[in-house]
Amino acid sequence: MTPNSNDFNADALAALPLRENLRGMTPYGAPQLDVPVMLNTNENTHPVPTDVVESIGAEALQAARSLNRYPDREFTELRRRLAAYLGEGLTERQIWAANGSNEILQQILQAFGGPGRSVLSFPPTYSMYPLLAEGVSTRYIAGIRNDDYTLTATSASVQVEEHAPNIVILCSPNNPTGTALGLDVIEAVYEASDACQSMVVVDEAYAEFALEGTRSALTLLPGRPRLIVTRTMSKAFALAGARLGYLAAAPEVTDAIRLVRLPYHLSSMSQATANAALAHVDSLLATVEEIKVQRDRIVDGLRELGLRPAVSDSNFVFFGGLSNASEVWQRLLAFGVLVRDVGIANHLRVTAGTAEETSAFLDAMRRILEDAPELAQ
CATH class of the missing domain: 3.90.1150.10 (Aspartate Aminotransferase, domain 1)
Structure with missing residues (x-):
C-alpha cells in the first residue's frame, strides 16, 4: 500500500504505543x-448532470437551515428511496447506509468480526478487505483463486468448509479483475457456511455496469438471513465525493449494525445529497x-x-x-x-x-x- 500523502511518517508513528497488529502498515491510497x-x-x-447538481443544491440549502439539530438518526427517507431503487421486494427495514461502502464493510466487521474471529476473501480482490479486518482485529484469511483469477462454486465452498470463517466476502464484479461471480458460487458459499454460521457478504460496488444477463445477489436474499449485499453511489451514480454506501439484508442484520454504528453517523448533508440524487436516477x-x-x-x-x-x-x-x-x-x-x-x-x-x-x-x-x-x- 502507498501512503495517502508524503506527510505519512512511519518512523515517528513507530514511537507511539500503537496496537501491534497495526505496526508496519501504511494507509490505503491510490496516487x-x-x-x-x-x-x-x-x-x-x-x-x-446539471439537473442533479441543482436538485442537490436545493436539498442541501434546505438541510443547512437545520444544521443546529442532529440529523435523522435512522435516515428513514433515504432507506425508503434506496429500497425503491433496488426493487426485488425490499423494504426500508432491509436497508442500511453509511459514509461509503467502506464504512458499511467496517460496520459489518465490527458487528460480526473482532478478536478471535476471522474473515475469508479471495485475492486478488479489493485491497481494503484485509485492512478493514486488521482495523477491528479480525484475522484475515486469503483464499485461493484459479490461475486465471476466476473462482468456482466447488473451490469456494471447499475453502469455506476448510477455514470455517465468521465472515466471507465475495466481490462481484471483482476488483481488480472486473469479472462477476455466477450466483451458483454465492449459493454454494452460503450452503457451505451453514455449519459455521458465517455471514456472507457480496460486494456489488460495480453491479450497475454488469454485462447483459448477469444476475445480482439481491435475488438470493429471501430465505438467507446471513447474506448481505453491499452497494455504493460512488460509481454508477457519479457521486464518489458524496461518500454514500449501503447494504441490503434481512432486517435483523440492520438491527445488528445499529449496535456498532456511531450516533448520527450519516450527516444531514449526506442524506440530502443522496435523497436528491435518488430523485434523478434516470439522469444519473x-x-x-x-x-x-x-x-x-x-x-x-x-x-x-x-x-x-x-x-x-x-x-x-x-x-x-x-x-x-x-x-x-x-x-x-x-x-x-x-x-x-x-x-x-x-x-x-x-x-x-x-x-x-x-x-x-x-x-x-x-x-x-x-x-x-x-x-x-
Whole structure:
C-alpha cells in the first residue's frame, strides 16, 4: 500500500504505543496526481448532470437551515428511496447506509468480526478487505483463486468448509479483475457456511455496469438471513465525493449494525445529497451505457494491440500481456494518462472514462508499444 500523502511518517508513528497488529502498515491510497486523464480509481469520469447538481443544491440549502439539530438518526427517507431503487421486494427495514461502502464493510466487521474471529476473501480482490479486518482485529484469511483469477462454486465452498470463517466476502464484479461471480458460487458459499454460521457478504460496488444477463445477489436474499449485499453511489451514480454506501439484508442484520454504528453517523448533508440524487436516477444512470461502450472499446483496442484484457462486468478493464507493467505505467503517465498498477505482475487496470479519455489511453498504449514492442509479452 502507498501512503495517502508524503506527510505519512512511519518512523515517528513507530514511537507511539500503537496496537501491534497495526505496526508496519501504511494507509490505503491510490496516487493522486494532477494529470489530464485520470483513469486509476474507477470513478465515473462524467460530470454530475446539471439537473442533479441543482436538485442537490436545493436539498442541501434546505438541510443547512437545520444544521443546529442532529440529523435523522435512522435516515428513514433515504432507506425508503434506496429500497425503491433496488426493487426485488425490499423494504426500508432491509436497508442500511453509511459514509461509503467502506464504512458499511467496517460496520459489518465490527458487528460480526473482532478478536478471535476471522474473515475469508479471495485475492486478488479489493485491497481494503484485509485492512478493514486488521482495523477491528479480525484475522484475515486469503483464499485461493484459479490461475486465471476466476473462482468456482466447488473451490469456494471447499475453502469455506476448510477455514470455517465468521465472515466471507465475495466481490462481484471483482476488483481488480472486473469479472462477476455466477450466483451458483454465492449459493454454494452460503450452503457451505451453514455449519459455521458465517455471514456472507457480496460486494456489488460495480453491479450497475454488469454485462447483459448477469444476475445480482439481491435475488438470493429471501430465505438467507446471513447474506448481505453491499452497494455504493460512488460509481454508477457519479457521486464518489458524496461518500454514500449501503447494504441490503434481512432486517435483523440492520438491527445488528445499529449496535456498532456511531450516533448520527450519516450527516444531514449526506442524506440530502443522496435523497436528491435518488430523485434523478434516470439522469444519473444515463452515463452507464456510454461507459459500457467505452469499456468494451478498451477491451477490443487492447486485444488489437496483442494484449490480454479480461472480460469486464465493471467500469474498468484489467489487462495482462505486459513484460514490465511498471514501465508501461510510467510511460502512460508521461503521456498524461494515469492508470492503476495493482501490484499483479504483468497487469494493469484502467478505468473506462469518456470517449475522449478512452481515445487518449488507447492512443498512448499504441504509441508506447510501437516505440517499445518488447513491453508486450
